[in-house]
Structure formats: C-alpha cells, structure tokens
Amino acid sequence: MSLKLALAAVLRALRAAKGLKQEELADAVSADYLSTLEKGAATPTLDKLHALSRALGVSPTALLALTQSMEANEPPSAILERAHQEILELQQLGLADLLQQQVVAGELIKRPPGKRFDEAKLKNVLTCKAEGLTQTQTAKRLGLSTSTVHDLWRRTPDGD
Structure with a gap:
C-alpha cells in the first residue's frame, strides 16, 4: 500500500471515529482538499499535516505512526518502538548537539557557500x-x- 493511500485510510478512520464531517475540519484544510487527501490523490505538506492532526485531536507523531502502520501492515506500537530505538541510537551519535547547532535565535543557520560533494x-x-x-x-x-x-x-x- 502506498503512503498516500495509507494516509487516506487513516484520515477517514480518524474522522469517522471522532464523528467529524469534512466541513468540520475547515480550519485546517478545505473540504475539497481533505476529500482529495482522503482519496489518496494528494500528499499534504508538513504544515497541512500538522494542522490536520490538530484539527483531528491527535499528535502529528500519532498521525504519522498510524499512517506508517497501515502502509507496513504493522501495529503502530511496533512503528513507535522502532522510532524510539532509532532516536536513542541517534542521540548516542550526538544528534541533540548537532540539532542545536542548526538553529540560532529561532533561525536556521545558513550553510557555507559552495557546492557540496562526496x-x-x-x-x-x-x-x-x-x-x-x-x-x-x-x-x-x-x-x-x-x-x-x-x-x-x-x-x-x-x-x-
């Protein structure tokens, strides 16, 4: 199953579980756009995904875990446990410090000019x-x- 179709299924199921109509999520996205997402015909931006998760009353992490769960046909708990292990491994590599170095005073730092190469x-x-x-x-x-x-x-x- 593609991620688009998995997200479509998750959005439909969450909306049904919460008894919401497409129009009730209009603060996050238009009903037309939501319909397109629920058909698996579009991929939302991170900002739209965040707005949708808020409108549905779930965290973006839960929304993505449910989507990956559908796509991989695995329980969401397995997806989250794997993500947890990956985060622990990345922390051991110093990711927290590297992340802090990327943002100064709320702004993403500029990379040095020049074309990157291997x-x-x-x-x-x-x-x-x-x-x-x-x-x-x-x-x-x-x-x-x-x-x-x-x-x-x-x-x-x-x-x-």
Whole structure:
C-alpha cells in the first residue's frame, strides 16, 4: 500500500471515529482538499499535516505512526518502538548537539557557500585522473555521470 493511500485510510478512520464531517475540519484544510487527501490523490505538506492532526485531536507523531502502520501492515506500537530505538541510537551519535547547532535565535543557520560533494567520489575521480584516464573512462569505471566527473575533475583534494 502506498503512503498516500495509507494516509487516506487513516484520515477517514480518524474522522469517522471522532464523528467529524469534512466541513468540520475547515480550519485546517478545505473540504475539497481533505476529500482529495482522503482519496489518496494528494500528499499534504508538513504544515497541512500538522494542522490536520490538530484539527483531528491527535499528535502529528500519532498521525504519522498510524499512517506508517497501515502502509507496513504493522501495529503502530511496533512503528513507535522502532522510532524510539532509532532516536536513542541517534542521540548516542550526538544528534541533540548537532540539532542545536542548526538553529540560532529561532533561525536556521545558513550553510557555507559552495557546492557540496562526496569526498570519496572526489578521491576516486582524482585517482583515475592521475592514472591518465579520460573523464568518460572515469565515469564508466566509477559508475558516475559524466557531469559529476566533470565537476569533480577540476577540484583539489581539499575541496577547492
């Protein structure tokens, strides 16, 4: 089952369980848009998903867990337990500190300018270049697009 269809089923079931009509969720989304969601014909933005969860009286976490439960045909408790374990593992990797570094005074920090690239790909491309391979040969050997090889071809190991 697709996530769109799983969300559609969850929205329908939650609305039915709470005895709500589509029009009663108009503060969150229009009845037309809700109908489209409940047909599985659209995917809501995070903001709309949050507004829908509030209007339905459930947390966004519960709404997503129920949706994943439907999609994977697993109990919501299994979905949440797996998520809990993942969060614990991420915390051990220092995620809390990394998250705090992303926001300053309520604003997302800007990343440094420049195009991001994969260091391992750069090393492999430069190795091929040093071996005398052409960019096309390098792309074939490494399974990369020629445009990626072309971009990395001009870089130095320190990223300049």
